[in-house]
Amino acid sequence: MKKYLLASIIVCFLFPGWVLAAPKGKLTIAQGTDLTSLDPARHGTTSEMNYDNAVFDKLYIFDVQGNPVPRLAVSHKMINPTTWEFKLRRGIKFHNGDPVTATDVKFSIEHYLDPKTKSPFASFFKIIKEVKIIDDYTIQVTTDKSDPLLQKRFAFQIFILPSKYVKEKGYEHFLKQPIGCGPFKFVEWVRADRLVLEAYEDYWAGPPLIKTVVFRPIPEDTTRLAELQTGMVDIIVNIPPFLVNQLKGQPGIDVQSVPSGRVILLYINTLAPGPLQDKRVRQALNYAVDKKTIIDKVLMGSGFQMAINVPPYDFGYDPALKPYSYDPEKAKKLLAEAGYKDLKVVLNSPSGRYVMDKQVAEAIAGMYEKVGIKVDFKIREWGDYVKDLLGKKLVDTGLIGSGLVMYDADGRLSLYFIKDSAFCYYADPEIEKWIIEARYSMEDKIRKELYSRISKKIFEEAPFVFLYQQQDHWGVSKKVKDFQARGDELFYLYRVSVEK
Amino acid sequence: MGAYIVRRFLQSLIVILGVIVITFIISRVIGDPVALLLPPEASPEQRAYLTKDLGLDRPLYLQLVVYVGKVMKGDFGHSFRHQESAMKLVWERLPASLYLSFVAVLFAIGVAIPLGIISAIKRGTIIDRIGMTLALFGQSIPAFWAGIMLIFIFAVQLGWLPPSGYGGFKYVILPATTLAFFVSAATARLTRSNVLDALDMDYVRYARLKGVPEFVVITRHVLRNTFITIFNIVALQLGLVIGGAVITEFIFSWPGIGRLSLESIYSRDYPVIQATVVIAALIFVVINLLVDIVYIATDPRVKKN
């Protein structure tokens, strides 16, 4: 008898998965939009990626500080600056029992790179030239140029897909009955209504703690909130700031607030001839905005002032740089110096695209009027606005935001300062040169120094009106344990549990 | 009569064709789907590839011709955004919209027609005033506001009904009521005025003079004659509501074609925009046609010159 007891204790320590409680309960999550398909490679929004995180796994994932942490990969080694070797974890199975091997990793990377897949993030991976299988659990990735960001890329995307399943049953079948190697299995998807997942008991790190997960797409903010308040839904995303205080008092609901990776700013079109090509005018536009009051009064405190458009999450963020102060007198002086005492400016803003976007823009318009700038305020419908933005037809200024992608300044800066980026309204060859240099440098120290130089120049030149970093609020029922809201709008449900 | 039906049928086809072409043109005018399908970081090569892949690089008239040709064969193309054929997406969501619309119209006529009749009979009294003011109330609140208020009162405060979603009967009550507000307001008022007109007719006066009890007068004479017009009105409302419950479906996360059309307009998903509009138009035109045929068949006074 004692022998059996000892044996069972040993077994329990060796195989904790057997001892952990069976998954139980149901977790319902309400986001704003639905999936467009069940293929992770086609997903472009964070709400879709949250489904991907549950059903699939990546080689790496980001921890909350933005460092890539091994997941399906266990180690990486640089063979030479353009070749990396990755070793894969053994014993991982897809939901149908097939083992996860190097073949699947190569298949998945190529799937993302294939133009026919039309992956929105394909351009992030075009630096990859070739993927070679060394053995069942080792691959080598060759890049065009030296890439300091390769692990971060794999932490951002490339969910590992089942090559054998797709080849045998066909891609069309995979779209209807997807399988991955993540902690949850796909059960059903009723478009625009709900997506249902259930626990995968043979997950390599042990079964998850929840039995059933339901995603519900609820586009209207107030309706989402009502669902949380009535207990029909356990987690909601994007609570508007002024409702947060109301929820804080409500029993049974917790509000988790995290600094977001999303940064809001005003574009300035410096490519079209006009007063906005004068640095002093742009600086004046910065000095005229009372960021603190906007954050306190319009955003109800949900925001953090920014010096430039790179938030603390990104590698390359320079904490030494301080934001533009609120100085309306200086703004007026700069305008007068530049000879534009009666400046007329168009201010475009989307409505409902970002939290309180229209209200923030309205407040800024009011502040500009106070320093003598006449503002022509235009609310733009999003599709229309993007059309103008991409066609370089944006007039004067516009409110825009950029989200967290790879926790690295390269993404933010390339978007706005590389000439052939669709979103570039500011031309500075020196900044461009530095950005490219930093992008391919393998030394963290060199990159940091370059980004510091770039940041200072950007601050000085004021190609944007820098505003704030958002703060996201998540509504979480007290029934839910160990849920962690993150700044990149993603969540991982593996360790989350629901009590009755 | 037969010739008339054939004529109207052919005309309906022309209407559908007109809708297809106009929707096509309007969709193309309003913006670039590629811009919305790709993240801001996408490269110019990606955008060019997608544009070509979606067939958007060809001249407009060519796209139109190809498109109309495909539609004739029943192919509405593939959604830009979803990996699914546009028509399949619409078909999937149609039952939800039909369900919502029918329930809404049922609610509406269940309330509105009795209200209209009673108000007409008791014309000028306080009952009439209250009835018509209630009907007015329905007409003077925007749908989005009514919906949000209903959710707030009945779901959050009272907890009687779920705030949103698709499922059993309790899920359809609030959205149907929201939709029913406007429909019943219009129906009540039109019923009232039609019944009033009927009450003034000679045959009613004659029946009363003959000593026929009032109740019979109302049910047999008045209602029978107003039935056609009311049927006309209700059918038209139904036709409008099926495709037009956009805001209500949005607020209640109801998976119908109204919400699909809104999402597709925002994301410039042309094939889906076109598919939803054409299907909604088809339904409307068919209902219209049926109503007209029924009208002509039963009311020979109204014939064309």
Add this chain to the structure above:
Amino acid sequence: MFNKTSADLSSVESPEDSRGSEQRLKLRKLSRRIPKGAASIILVLLLCAFFSPWLAPHNPIEQNLGAALKPPFWQGGGTMDHLLGTDNLGRDILSRIIYGARISVIVGFVGVLLAGAVGTLLGIIAGYFGGKIDAVIMRLTDIMLSLPFILIGIAIIGAIGPSLTNVVIVLGITQWVGYTRIIRFEAMSLSKSEFIEMAIISGCKWWRVLLVHILPNVLNSAVVLATLDVGKMIIIEAAFSFLGLGVKPPTATWGGMLADGRLYMTVAWWTVTFPGLAIFATVLAGNLIGDWLRDELDPRHQLKV
């Protein structure tokens, strides 16, 4: 004109003739029997619209972020400075409602004028000529009704920018269909009446018949429809604001206030309730006047007081 034709005829007086001749008598008695409540609401509305700078206590677009979301004066935290409280940017709600009357007046009246003019014109043409012209116009109506107004709204406003003028244009373009059907029906029955036939026989050209004989007689119905539509226009503007297509901020519109305020509804009820009441009152008044006009101008109802 009517007197001349009816005096020439010794035939039986048809209802249309008696309607024409009695009309002028009634115009004199109108002013005595206007529903007082409704008329005073409209009066207040017009006063607010025209005299807003003098009536409003504050500048409606002046922001005061420090005084955001203050409740009305009778609640704790409210001040006499802002009788009805402030919105999320600290703007005075009462002032915004007063200035908002301007937009409502323009949207309501001009929108209705535009839609009514187009719809009535098309209606009388369709009703009088019948045949192919009627069919074309009716099918055009069907096409318009089948196209979702949101799509048209986004297309037009996306192309020419959001502004009051453009919103009114969109309203005119989409709302005329409501008039056409009903006016057409009336015009059709009018066209068969004897005095029209006499006018044609006596050499009246078609456009004269239309404008001089038919139009004034359908004007009653058109006016009634118009007054009933005023509220609808305001509601549609609210829906546009909800979708981000409305009159651009910081201009105050009742619909825009409702759309913006819905987010704050649970913490600041005054941001939606007062604009909502303003809309309701206006729609109510418009409809009461419309009803009253219809009752007054229709001779058949004269027999029952």
